[in-house]
Amino acid sequence: MTLVVETRALKFTYQKDVVFSYSDITLNQGDVLFVLGRSGSGKSTLLNLLAGFLTPLSGEIVINGTLLQQLSPSKRDVFRGRNIGIVFQKNVFLRSVSIWENLKWAAYAADVSFDAAHAEFLLEKLGISEKKHKKPHQLSQGEQQRGSIARALVNRPKLVLADEPTSALDDENALEVIDLLKSTALQQNASLVVVTHDRRIVNSDDAVYHVSQ
Numbered sequence: 313m314t315l316v317v318e319t320r321a322l323k324f325t326y327q328k329d330v331v332f333s334y335s336d337i338t339l340n341q342g343d344v345l346f347v348l349g350r351s352g353s354g355k356s357t358l359l360n361l362l363a364g365f366l367t368p369l370s371g372e373i374v375i376n377g378t379l380l381q382q383l384s385p386s387k388r389d390v391f392r393g394r395n396i397g398i399v400f401q402k403n404v405f406l407r408s409v410s411i412w413e414n415l416k417w418a419a420y421a422a423d424v425s426f427d428a429a430h431a432e433f434l435l436e437k438l439g440i441s442e443k444k445h446k447k448p449h450q451l452s453q454g455e456q457q458r459g460s461i462a463r464a465l466v467n468r469p470k471l472v473l474a475d476e477p478t479s480a481l482d483d484e485n486a487l488e489v490i491d492l493l494k495s496t497a498l499q500q501n502a503s504l505v506v507v508t509h510d511r512r513i514v515n516s517d518d519a520v521y522h523v524s525q
């Protein structure tokens with residue numbers, strides 16, 4: 313088993329009056345973790361810490377053997393591009409170019425070579441291959457979310473972080489998108505962390521991490 317995420321005694325604050333404390337997380341390759349908790353409890357904050365967008369007040373975050381805090385901001389950006397795939401609630405595509413060009417851009421931005429065969433495989437699996445030359449706004453919400461998954465996975469990240477990936481989707485699409493997210497992440501032997509309010513997508517046998525402040 314390869315350790316992908318390890319947090320130790322993690323604390324964070326935006327303003328000094330409220331400090332978020334997180335119990336330790338350990339994730340191996342292939343693990344899936346759902347992060348639950350009431351609104352404002354710090355779930356997205358945790359995801360942003362794991363992504364290296366925020367810096368802890370104290371404690372440590374080790375991703376794939378690298379202590380995030382030891383990286384300079386620019387090195388952290390490169391590390392994120394290569395090791396972490398991120399799926400947001402609403403897609404954050406480049407609007408003026410096709411889904412395919414967006415996938416290419418994800419590789420370019422991370423300074424890795426674009427694996428066209430892998431991109432095609434992902435789009436095929438996600439059921440949007442025939443839409444790849446369309447621009448994001450020409451796709452439905454569910455299709456855009458599938459596109460976001462392809463973009464998050466195209467660089468074969470070790471860790472996939474998803475923030476409310478299904479909350480804008482109807483029941484059928486929500487279940488399909490979470491299944492696709494899990495299966496594509498698993499296929500690449502990545503770990504997956506999903507922040508959600510969406511009880512529709514959490515099964516009784518899923519690992520759950522409760523954020524409570």
Ligand SMILES: Nc1ncnc2c1ncn2[C@@H]1O[C@H](COP(=O)(O)OP(=O)(O)OP(=O)(O)O)[C@@H](O)[C@H]1O
Pocket residue numbers: 326327349350351352353354355356357358509
């Ligand atoms: N940039 C910021 N500056 C100051 N406070 C912030 C900032 N971002 C978030 N907060 C506050 O930190 C708390 C936790 O926010 P966070 O987004 O992590 O919560 P959450 O559990 O994801 O909530 P929700 O379920 O509503 O999305 C909230 O009270 C929020 O107002």
